[in-house]
Amino acid sequence: MIGPEIAAAALFVASLALSLILTGVMLRLARRWNFFDRPSRRKLHTAETPLGGGVAIFLAALLPVVVAFLLVLAYHASPGTAPGIFSSEIVRHFSGVVSKSRELIAVLLGGLIIAMMGLVDDIRRLSAKEKLLVQIVVGVALASAGVRLSLFVADPVFTGALTVLWIVAVTNAFNLLDNMDGLCASVAGVLSLIFLVVAVQTGQLFIAMLLVVLLGALAGFLMYNRPPARIFMGDAGSLFTGYMLAALTVLFTFYGKEVRLEEANLNRLYPFLVPLLIFAVPIFDTLSVIIIRFRENRPIWQADRSHFSHRLLSLGMTPMSALITVCLATYCTGISAVLLYPGSGSVVSDVIRAGAVASQAAGIILIIVLLERAARKKQ
Numbered sequence: 001m002i003g004p005e006i007a008a009a010a011l012f013v014a015s016l017a018l019s020l021i022l023t024g025v026m027l028r029l030a031r032r033w034n035f036f037d038r039p040s041r042r043k044l045h046t047a048e049t050p051l052g053g054g055v056a057i058f059l060a061a062l063l064p065v066v067v068a069f070l071l072v073l074a075y076h077a078s079p080g081t082a083p084g085i086f087s088s089e090i091v092r093h094f095s096g097v098v099s100k101s102r103e104l105i106a107v108l109l110g111g112l113i114i115a116m117m118g119l120v121d122d123i124r125r126l127s128a129k130e131k132l133l134v135q136i137v138v139g140v141a142l143a144s145a146g147v148r149l150s151l152f153v154a155d156p157v158f159t160g161a162l163t164v165l166w167i168v169a170v171t172n173a174f175n176l177l178d179n180m181d182g183l184c185a186s187v188a189g190v191l192s193l194i195f196l197v198v199a200v201q202t203g204q205l206f207i208a209m210l211l212v213v214l215l216g217a218l219a220g221f222l223m224y225n226r227p228p229a230r231i232f233m234g235d236a237g238s239l240f241t242g243y244m245l246a247a248l249t250v251l252f253t254f255y256g257k258e259v260r261l262e263e264a265n266l267n268r269l270y271p272f273l274v275p276l277l278i279f280a281v282p283i284f285d286t287l288s289v290i291i292i293r294f295r296e297n298r299p300i301w302q303a304d305r306s307h308f309s310h311r312l313l314s315l316g317m318t319p320m321s322a323l324i325t326v327c328l329a330t331y332c333t334g335i336s337a338v339l340l341y342p343g344s345g346s347v348v349s350d351v352i353r354a355g356a357v358a359s360q361a362a363g364i365i366l367i368i369v370l371l372e373r374a375a376r377k378k379q
Contacts (some may be wrong), residue, residue, distance in 0.1 A: 001085065001086065001087040002085050002086050002087060002090065003086075003087040003089050003090055004089060004090050004093075004205060007068075007090060007209065008208065008209060008212045011064050011068060011209055011212050011213050011216070012212045012213070012215065012216040013216070014063075014064040014067075014213075014216070015060045015061060015064045015212075015213045015214075015215075015216030015217045015220070016060075016216040016217075016219055016220045017220070018056075018059065018060035018063060018064070018216075018217070018220070019056055019057065019060035019216060019217045019218075019219070019220025019221050020220040020223060022055070022056035022059050022060055023053055023056040023057075023220060023221050023223070023224045023231060024224070025056070026050070026052035026053060026055055026056045026231065027050050027052070027053075027224065027230060027231045029052065030050030030051055030052045030231065031050055035050060035051050035052055035122075035123075036048040036049060036050055036051060037049050037050075037051050037122075037232050037234065049229060049230075049231065049232050050230070050231045050232070051122050051231070051232050051234040052122075052231065052234065052236075053221050053224065053225060053231045053232055053233040053234065053237050054115060054118055054119065054122070054233040054234045054235070054236030054237025054238070054239075054240060055115070055119065055236055055237075056217075056220075056221060057185075057217045057218065057221050057233060057237045057240065057241065058111065058112075058115040058217075058236065058237070058240050060213075060216065060217035060220060060221075061111075061213050061214050061216075061217040061240075061244065062108060062111070062112075064213050064216075065104075065108065065209075065210065065213055066108075068209070069097070069101075069104065072094050072097050072098065073098065073101075075091070075094060076094045076095065076097075076098050090205075093205045093206070096205075096206060097206055100206055100251075102145055102146060103145060103146055103147050103251060105145075106141065106142055106145035106146075106147055107142065107147060107244075107247045107248075107251070109141075110138040110141060110142055110243065110247065111240055111243055111244055111247070113134065113138055114134070114135070114138060114171065114239050114240050114243045115236050115237075115239070115240040116236075117131060117134045117235075117239065118234065118235035118236035118237070118238070118239040118240060119234070119235075119236040121234075121235040121236075121239075122234040122235050122236055128299075128301040131239075132168065135167065135168045135171055135172070135239075135243075136164060136168060138167065138243070139163060139164035139165075139167035139168055140160070140164055142163065142167065142247065142250070143159070143160035143163045143164060144160075147163070147247065147250050147251060148160055148162075148163040148250060149162050149163050149166060149250055163250055166246055166249070166250065167243065167246045167247065167250070169246075169286075170242050170243075170245060170246035170249070170279065170282070171239055171242040171243045171246055172239075172242065172286070173242060173279075173282045173283065173285070173286040174187075174188060174238050174239070174241050174242025174245070174282065175235060175238045175239050175242060176285065176286055176289060176307070177238070177242075177282055177285060177286075177307075178232075178233065178235075178237070178238035179303075179307050179309060179310065180227075180307075180309045180310075180313075180319060180322065180323065181225060181226065181227040181228060181229035181319055181323070182222055182225050182226040182227055182229060182323050183309055183323055183326060184233065184237070184238050184241060185218045185221055185222050185225055185233065185237075185241070186222060186226075186323060186326075186327050187281065187282065187326060187327060187330050188214075188218055188241045188242075188245060189215060189218045189219060189222070190327050190330045190331050190334065191245060191278055191279065191282075191330065191334060192211050192214050192215045192218065192245070193215060194278050194331070194334040194335055194337065194338070195207075195211050195245075195248065195249075195252070195278060196208055196211045196212065196215065197335075197338050197352065197356075198252075198274060198278075198337060198338055198341070199211060199252070201338060201341050201349075201352065202253065202341065204252065204253060206251075207248060207251060207252055210244075210248055211248065214241075214244055214245075214248075218241070221233065221237070226320075226323075227319040227320050227323060228319075245279075249275050249279075252275075273337070273340060274337040274340055277333060277334055277336055277337040277340075278333075278334040278337050279334075280330075280333040280334065281308070281326065281329050281330040281333055281334075282330075284308070285307055285308045288306075288308070289304075289306050289307055292304075292306045293306070308326060308329075309322050309323070309326055312325055312326070312374070315371070315374040315378060316374045316377040316378035317370065317373075317374040317377075321370050321373070321374065324366075324370065325367055325370045325371070328363045328364075328366055328367050328370075329363075329367060331359070331360075331363050332360050332363040332364050332367070335356045335359060335360050335363075336356065336360060338352060338353065338356045339353055339356055339357070
């Protein structure tokens with residue numbers, strides 16, 4: 001019988017395998033089609049590198065979700081005649097998945113549009129205004145389809161505007177974050193993993209399965225993209241990855257029924273800190289880069305070497321050490337979000353909370369070690 005754990009594992013393996021295969025295919029096609037990202041003084045790489053990895057990430061994330069969704073629809077339409085391969089534990093979630101059909105389709109169509117726009121930008125370069133316009137249209141479409149932040153505010157105009165702002169901001173944050181081999185996919189993978197823990201904590205199986213698929217797609221791509229990268233995800237990949245994380249954040253219910261209990265003595269604002277903690281490093285990197293470019297009277301979309309990762313390289317770190325440091329910083333700031341939810345008192349709950357504290361401390365120590373090694377190397 002297929003339960004939640006087996007389903008999650010199957011989805012992860014499917015997306016991972018697809019990502020490995022499709023990235024390899026795109027690598028060969030990019031070389032055949034002369035589809036390269038060429039070096040410039042604002043870029044770190046010194047050799048022509050194939051593009052198209054974003055297409056592999058998109059397809060590896062999309063196809064398992066579509067197949068799984070069709071299976072759920074088929075089983076839900078005729079539960080009596082369908083083979084009993086699913087456990088009752090997972091079947092009881094099927095009606096909820098079906099009820100989310102409109103939101104899921106809206107998110108996937110939005111992802112298709114964002115990925116296509118990014119691919120066009122990789123091929124012939126779109127202006128910042130053109131890309132921003134498409135992102136706003138997708139954000140408005142999502143809000144109109146019911147995918148929107150609530151914040152306990154009934155005004156649809158306010159919540160819709162806030163949703164569009166969040167979608168655009170996070171999507172572009174990951175586009176800016178794609179400035180070093182393996183960085184965007186690694187940070188997105190860390191964030192997906194932390195969100196997955198929170199989804200399990202709060203019993204949101206639908207979101208957890210989507211995160212598992214995204215995690216598998218990113219992991220497969222990283223096998224080709226870790227330093228030194230053999231292929232880049234390009235704007236198609238970075239924009240799609242940022243968009244998916246932004247959309248899943250909007251779909252996420254950070255204020256669950258367990259948290260609403262008055263006897264929990266939990267401040268009502270705590271759950272809304274969860275996405276801000278998890279996205280702290282990408283938000284910091286984006287804001288710092290914008291401020292630097294603004295002070296220097298340069299367009300905020302103009303590429304340069306003022307990112308967090310670039311500053312670590314200037315300390316004397318190797319690209320791999322800088323990548324690990326950024327990922328550790330992302331993990332250490334984000335993992336504390338799981339502590340904002342009260343434990344159920346079970347062994348699993350206690351292990352999750354204790355593990356978060358211990359791993360955070362270990363991550364901070366590793367960051368210190370990496371910085372000390374870089375300082376000694378520079379001296």
